[in-house]
C-alpha cells in the first residue's frame with residue numbers, strides 16, 4: 024500500500040522510518056518532509072496546513088492511508104475532509120481534536136469523565152480574570168485556550184509574573200484569538216511523563232511510556248522548547264501506575280468522547296503529572312509527541328500499519344503491541360539561540376558515522392538539502408536515538424554517537440534521562 028505522512032519534523036521522519044519497515048508498505052510520501060524523510064519517502068512540496076493541497080496529493084498518488092503528524096491540520100479538520108472524500112486517514116475528527124485545540128474544552132471533557140487534573144477557572148474577560156488571579160495569587164499557571172505552537176503556557180511562581188502573562192495574552196493579544204480565552208490553573212507538583220495510546224473510538228492500546236525534557240537548559244531550567252530530548256520507558260510509570268492511568272484517565276476520556284457523538288480515533292497523548300495524590304492530566308494532545316516519538320517508536324517490535332488500520336476501522340480489540348526490552352534515549356541537537364531566534368543554513372557533518380546496526384539512528388527535524396549539502400533549516404535540527412540496555416548505558420551510547428555530528432552553533436542538553444538515572 025501507499026502511505027502519506029503529513030508533517031516535516033523529527034516525529035514525521037521517525038514515522039516514515041518505522042512505516043518503511045512494514046512488509047505491507049510499497050511507497051511512502053511525506054508532505055512536506057525534510058532531508059531525512061527524503062531518504063525513506065518521496066517528499067511532496069505541500070505544506071501541512073494546506074488541507075486541499077494534501078487531499079489533491081493523496082488522490083493523485085493513490086494513497087491508501089494518510090497518517091497525520093502535527094496537531095494543526097487535525098484541529099483544522101483534515102480527517103473530516105479526507106473521510107468525506109472516502110480516503111482512509113489516521114487521526115481524530117475535528118470535533119475530537121478540540122481536546123488539544125481548546126484547553127477549555129479539554130477541561131470540560133476531564134470534568135465529565137471524572138479525570139483528575141489541576142483545578143482551573145476559565146475567563147474571556149480580562150478584568151474578571153485579573154480579579155480571580157489577585158484573589159488566588161501565585162504560584163499559578165496561565166494558559167491560552169487555543170493552539171499557540173506550544174508556547175501558550177506560563178508556569179508562574181509569583182502573582183507579578185502571572186499578571187504579566189495574563190496581560191500579554193488578553194490585552195496585548197500576542198497569541199491572537201488563541202489567547203482571547205484564558206485558563207488560570209492550579210500549579211501541579213510532581214514528575215511529568217507522556218503516555219501515548221492508540222484509540223479506535225472505544226478500545227485502546229498503550230504505547231510504552233516516555234518522558235520529554237521541555238526546558239532548554241540542564242536540570243530543567245530556562246525557557247520551554249518543543250522538547251530537547253526524550254527517553255523510554257519512564258520509570259515513574261510503574262506497571263501499577265500504568266494500569267491506574269489507563270483505568271482512571273484513558274478509559275473514561277475515551278468513553279466520554281464516544282458518548283458525546285465524536286468518538287476518538289488516532290493517537291491520544293496524555294501529558295501527565297505524577298503527583299503525591301496520583302496521576303493528574305496536564306494536557307491532552309491529539310497526536311504523537313515530538314521528541315517522544317523518536318524514543319518510543321524504535322522500541323516497538325510490532326508493525327504499525329495493521330495497528331493504524333485497526334484504529335481507523337474500530338477493530339483494535341484483541342490486538343497487541345510487542346515492545347522490545349531495550350530502552351531508548353533521544354538527544355535533540357538544536358541551533359544556537361533556539362527557542363529564540365537562530366540561524367539557518369549551517370552545514371551538518373558527521374552523520375555517516377551513525378549506524379543503525381550499532382543501534383543508533385538519526386532522525387532529522389529542521390534539515391534541508393542546499394546545493395547537495397545537508398544544512399540546518401529549523402530550531403530543532405535533529406534527534407539522535409540510541410537503543411540499549413537500561414537508560415544509563417543507552418544515554419552513554421547516544422552521547423558518544425552524537426560526538427560525531429557537527430554544525431556551527433550546535434547545542435544539546437547533556438543530561439537527557441537524568442531523572443531515570445537518578446532513581
Ligand code: AMP
Nearest residue numbers: 141164173176178208209210211305306
Ligand atoms: P503544555 O503546553 O500544556 O504542554 O504545557 C507546557 C508545560 O507547562 C507542561 O509540560 C508542564 O511542564 C507545564 N505545565 C502546564 N500545566 C501545568 C500545571 N498545572 N502545573 C505545573 N506545570 C504545568
Ligand code: GLY
Nearest residue numbers: 235250312313314
Ligand atoms: N513533546 C511535547 C509535545 O509533543 O507536545
